[in-house]
Every structure is written in C-alpha cells, then in structure tokens.
Amino acid sequence: MLEKIRHWRDQRIAARRAIAEPLWRYALQHCAPAQRLGPADQARLRVLVTLFLERKSIEPAAGLVLSDADRVLLATHACVPILALGLDWYAGWRSVIVYPEAFVPRRTQVDAAGVEHVSHHALAGEAWLRGPVILSLADVHQTGQVPGHNVVIHEMAHKLDMRNGEANGFPPLPRRMDPHVWSQVFASAWHGLHEDQRLGLDLPLDPYALESPGEFFAVASEAYFETPQALHATLPAVYQQLAQFYAI
Numbered sequence: 001m002l003e004k005i006r007h008w009r010d011q012r013i014a015a016r017r018a019i020a021e022p023l024w025r026y027a028l029q030h031c032a033p034a035q036r037l038g039p040a041d042q043a044r045l046r047v048l049v050t051l052f053l054e055r056k057s058i059e060p061a062a063g064l065v066l067s068d069a070d071r072v073l074l075a076t077h078a079c080v081p082i083l084a085l086g087l088d089w090y091a092g093w094r095s096v097i098v099y100p101e102a103f104v105p106r107r108t109q110v111d112a113a114g115v116e117h118v119s120h121h122a123l124a125g126e127a128w129l130r131g132p133v134i135l136s137l138a139d140v141h142q143t144g145q146v147p148g149h150n151v152v153i154h155e156m157a158h159k160l161d162m163r164n165g166e167a168n169g170f171p172p173l174p175r176r177m178d179p180h181v182w183s184q185v186f187a188s189a190w191h192g193l194h195e196d197q198r199l200g201l202d203l204p205l206d207p208y209a210l211e212s213p214g215e216f217f218a219v220a221s222e223a224y225f226e227t228p229q230a231l232h233a234t235l236p237a238v239y240q241q242l243a244q245f246y247a248i
C-alpha cells in the first residue's frame with residue numbers, strides 16, 4: 001500500500017513539474033548514455049530526473065549562477081545509473097554542491113609521524129559518505145570530450161558503493177547477483193590492470209582506476225555508460241557484472 005501511495009505521489013510530482021521540452025532536449029544532447037536509450041527508457045528517465053530535482057538540493061557555490069538547463073543536465077547524468085535500480089539508491093543524502101571549476105578542498109591530514117599535510121589537489125568531483133556530492137560544472141561540461149569520462153556518473157557510482165559503508169568497490173548487490181563472482185571478476189581484472197601497467201602497456205581504463213578498488217568501480221562505471229563497446233571488448237567480465245548491476 002505504501003508503495004502505491006508513493007507511486008501515486010511521484011506520478012503527481014512528475015506530471016506537475018515535468019521538465020520543459022527544450023531543457024530535456026538539451027540534456028539528451030549532452031548526455032550520450034541517455035541519448036542512446038530507447039524512447040520508453042528515456043521517458044522513465046525523464047520522470048526520474050523530475051523526482052531527483054524535487055528531492056535533492058542542487059546548490060551553486062563560489063559565485064556560480066546555475067541555469068535550469070544545467071540543473072536538468074546534472075540530474076540527467078546522475079539518474080542514468082539508477083534508471084533500473086531506482087531513486088531509493090540515492091537515499092540518505094540531499095545536496096549536490098556545484099563549483100564553476102575544479103575546486104581545492106580544504107583538508108588537512110595527519111600522517112603516521114604526526115605531521116599535518118594540507119591537500120592542494122584540485123578535484124573535478126567528490127562524494128562524501130552520507131554527505132553531499134560536489135562537482136565542478138566545467139568538468140560536467142567536458143563530459144564526453146575524453147572518451148569514457150563522466151564525472152557525475154563517477155561520483156554517483158561512489159554514492160552507490162557507499163550504500164554499505166566506505167567506497168570499496170563492493171556496493172550492495174541486487175539479490176539476483178552472486179557476490180563471489182563480483183569479487184572474483186573485479187579482483188582478477190584489478191590484478192590484470194596492475195600487470196599491464198607494470199609492463200608499460202596501454203590500459204583499457206583511465207589509470208586512476210588503479211588508485212583503489214573504489215576508484216576502479218567508479219571509473220569502470222563511467223566507461224560502462226560512456227563507452228560500453230570499448231569496455232565490453234577489453235574487460236568483458238567486468239562489463240557483464242556492471243550490466244547485471246545497473247540492469248540497463
């Protein structure tokens with residue numbers, strides 16, 4: 001019953017706040033994975049994007065003025081990974097903070113010797129455990145310019161991964177999937193990539209994937225949605241696991 005009521009409420013929101021046609025066309029033009037979907041999936045995505053914009057708070061920072069077109073575009077990228085999983089996979093956090101360009105988080109880390117280090121790395125995106133997602137709009141606009149890259153999908157993959165704690169490349173899996181197979185496939189691909197790197201070979205993924213198993217999952221997810229054929233050709237077992245997980 002609860003499910004039904006929510007469904008009915010969602011339908012009302014989707015109807016009342018439907019995304020204007022020109023904004024939706026702009027989003028599809030700039031989000032290749034959404035553009036590739038069939039008409040029925042695109043219609044479902046449009047409803048999901050409407051609900052995402054209703055439930056999440058997209059907050060411009062550092063003087064950025066965010067247009068409606070960019071809000072819809074951000075939400076469209078963000079909803080591609082959960083088209084089959086559903087919006088509940090993004091429960092437990094609310095804010096998407098958007099900087100105009102790559103941002104430098106103010107963060108101090110104390111190392112084993114007790115020395116404080118201040119981080120100076122500029123980031124295109126960041127996802128906090130139970131906290132906000134932070135994105136650079138310039139990097140969102142560069143999506144697709146480097147094949148396989150999509151900063152929004154990268155950070156959202158971390159969010160899915162964090163459903164069961166720190167981002168470690170092991171999100172909660174739908175019941176239809178075997179966790180042992182997932183671990184085996186990702187561990188074996190991880191070792192293979194490290195071996196390729198050691199031998200100086202070209203990697204099929206952005207080398208950033210080798211930072212940690214959590215980054216591997218996020219980078220592989222970007223490739224799954226942006227350049228699926230290339231991922232399928234180079235890491236077929238990883239592709240199969242992601243196809244089962246995302247189910248689109």
Ligand SMILES: [Zn+2]
Nearest residue numbers: 154158215218
């Ligand atoms: Zn990451």
